[in-house]
Amino acid sequence: MPNSFIITLKEPHLGWGEHRHTNTRDVIPGEGYIQIPRKYAERFDIFNSNHPTANPRYQCSAVNGAFEGVLLAQGSSTAGDVYAKQFSEEGNLKGIGDWYRSVNAQIGGQVRVTLTASNCCTIEYIETIK
Numbered sequence: 001m002p003n004s005f006i007i008t009l010k011e012p013h014l015g016w017g018e019h020r021h022t023n024t025r026d027v028i029p030g031e032g033y034i035q036i037p038r039k040y041a042e043r044f045d046i047f048n049s050n051h052p053t054a055n056p057r058y059q060c061s062a063v064n065g066a067f068e069g070v071l072l073a074q075g076s077s078t079a080g081d082v083y084a085k086q087f088s089e090e091g092n093l094k095g096i097g098d099w100y101r102s103v104n105a106q107i108g109g110q111v112r113v114t115l116t117a118s119n120c121c122t123i124e125y126i127e128t129i130k
Contacts, residue, residue: 004114005040006126009107014100032097034087034111034123036073041083044115046073051082055119057090063112063124065103069095071121087113099123 007013014032036046047054056073069092073084089095103125105111110126 003044003116004112005037005044006110006112007035007037009100009105009109009111011107014097014105014107030097031093032088032095032100033093034071034096034113036084036086036113038077038083038085041073041085046084047082048074048076048084050076050080054082056084057119058087059120060087061122062099062103063122065099065125067095067099067102067123071096071123100125 013035015029040046045054047056049056058071058073060071061068067089070090071087072090073087075085076083077085087096099105105125106127108128110128112124112126114122114124116122
């Protein structure tokens with residue numbers, strides 16, 4: 001799939017509101033996000049709101065589990081960088097966490113993000129065989 005990428009889930013992806021490296025806000029159970037590795041952000045022009053003309057909103061539906069909504073491409077590796085480092089549901093940091101629970105996502109499982117059109121994507125949980 002040329003317009004897709006796969007990430008392997010780690011604890012912070014599944015428990016963003018609880019497993020954090022900073023103390024900038026209170027612990028909030030249930031939050032989750034989808035990592036966007038830098039090489040894919042660059043390859044597919046996935047920009048955050050620092051980019052002056054890009055739209056960081058992606059209409060998204062899940063291939064499996066329960067998710068339909070708008071993902072926001074956000075965050076950056078360094079201050080002012082225009083490339084996004086993660087997707088979360090716009091206005092609801094628990095949206096992706098809810099989707100992870102709907103597919104029983106586990107650490108080591110994988111997520112495939114497929115860009116289907118300009119600012120449209122699908123997400124799919126891929127269970128790893130142990």
